[in-house]
């Protein structure tokens with residue numbers, strides 16, 4: 176039992192729960208991008224880790240940290256800004272996932288979710304990412320129904336016992352032909368046996384990219400800068416880690432939003448204590464993040480409409496793992512998470528629509544969550560293990576009084592009898608008259624049963640009940656004027672949204688089966704995970720009722736099938752089912768020309784709103800990836816084929832656009848010398864013109880027209896180099 180906790184350096188990397196492994200700890204083939212993680216139950220069989228070489232080789236062609244997960248089965252992402260896509264697992268996107276960076280539970284601070292959690296870390300600073308799909312143990316769940324994404328920034332290095340102090344670092348840079356993108360990363364560290372200090376700075380910049388065939392896709396440019404400093408102290412049985420960081424994004428176009436980001440600054444700090452005791456492990460974390468975010472139009476879109484947000488995310492978590500005896504392990508924990516949010520739109524001088532006062536979209540919004548869990552893992556002999564967990568999350572939220580640009584309705588106009596209707600004035604009065612405090616009591620349960628047949632195969636059955644409370648915008652976005660409604664929404668569909676004070680939390684019941692087979696030495700592997708989820712009170716939308724007023728009462732809003740519409744968040748029952756498959760296979764023995772192997776994955780998901788019989792929004796069509804990897808000493812090559820079916824199951828209520836199927840070919844090569852590494856390749860080799868199934872509506876052109884999807888990136892050559900010292 177004590178062996179479990181001896182290597183504290185491993186505990187840093189694997190978070191709290193670092194038990195023994197029933198199957199291999201790490202894959203033998205380090206070129207496998209996505210490798211297996213724990214085989215213990217705190218990491219269900221469907222868990223995946225992306226780290227090490229799997230991240231290093233992606234940096235020259237990925238500036239968006241969510242993009243690092245694109246080889247995880249079941250993963251997809253909503254297109255947004257170039258460094259700010261919204262992650263989705265089995266079509267549960269964005270707030271439906273729990274995303275943590277070094278234990279920080281972050282939330283978007285923007286009505287368009289332009290600054291989602293994963294946008295706050297540069298791929299150059301990501302050490303590893305763990306993904307738990309569907310069935311999430313309660314110890315890493317809470318306030319999410321889709322899954323959990325845990326990101327560790329670079330793991331601190333320490334000198335070995337009796338070793339000299341370590342000093343080192345790396346410089347890397349990349350260029351990409353499409354969008355004339357470039358970026359770089361510099362990091363340095365110094366470490367003794369007990370102290371480790373590291374610093375990293377990264378930047379990434381791109382102009383608008385071109386689609387296959389060479390059309391410029393407007394509002395896809397960006398410029399992002401991130402810095403982080405980490406200090407770690409290690410004792411015999413204790414570890415302290417302190418991280419601080421800063422982000423500055425001077426601009427980032429949003430191809431499928433009506434606005435662009437014209438500034439995003441964040442400063443964060445977090446601290447962690449990890450200690451091993453006779454009774455087990457204690458893991459304590461605390462964090463704080465401050466965000467200032469500004470939206471307006473970049474030159475592609477033109478005009479002037481300043482919109483600002485200020486957010487504070489903070490919280491703590493205390494977790495303990497207590498081995499009771501050889502058979503039973505208990506985990507308990509308590510955590511607190513809070514978002515404070517202000518969202519206001521300053522008046523524009525000389526504008527009749529945007530003035531004379533400031534529009535408050537969210538005024539003094541707050542969302543607090545206090546969560547507590549108990550989890551019991553038991554081994555029943557060599558082959559059977561069980562995990563049972565329960566958690567309770569108390570969520571409370573509120574917001575202050577709001578004001579429209581102008582309290583008058585109608586707004587009189589010189590020379591006109593009637594004046595201009597201003598529905599936001601009525602909506603603000605009605606909103607301010609209501610009690611807006613909301614409290615949710617959310618209960619989650621997870622049960623897992625695993626049968627480890629032998630070294631080469633394991634099977635698992637799981638059930639989870641998981642809950643998510645609405646976010647502040649889903650409950651509190653109040654404006655009903657056309658312009659105000661179109662400023663809220665993170666779906667990239669161009670539609671207008673209004674919140675709903677009566678929303679209930681959504682509760683998902685997921686059943687999941689997983690099987691994994693491996694050959695001796697793990698060179699071949701196959702994983703299959705079918706799943707079914709029934710979601711009570713899934714937060715979907717309705718065409719907003721004419722009685723809501725404003726744009727909701729506009730002609731044709733209930734029936735339009737070929738234009739942007741106005742929607743209100745609403746609870747509906749929904750179900751999703753699908754399957755994730757992934758595997759790898761060596762192609763013969765190593766020869767004089769090297770080793771060849773095959774890698775593949777397939778994802779399928781189907782989602783329905785059971786009340787309306789409509790499809791769910793942004794469900795990724797069936798898709799597959801096949802790759803042939805070649806390795807000869809320090810030289811690696813990859814030929815990738817990505818196939819995505821046509822998206823015909825679109826959501827009618829949002830007038831979602833269909834997209835055609837497509838296939839893309841990527842070529843990659845890399846060579847590793849002792850301290851220098853070079854990566855080169857070409858993405859979309861044949862310059863295929865295609866449309867992103869989760870790209871939404873193209874809103875980068877003026878005049879803006881309904882019906883155009885967002886084209887994906889055309890051919891792009893890339894070259895990257897990394898020097899280690």
Ligand SMILES: [Cu+2]
Nearest residue numbers: 285287289470
């Ligand atoms: Cu924004």
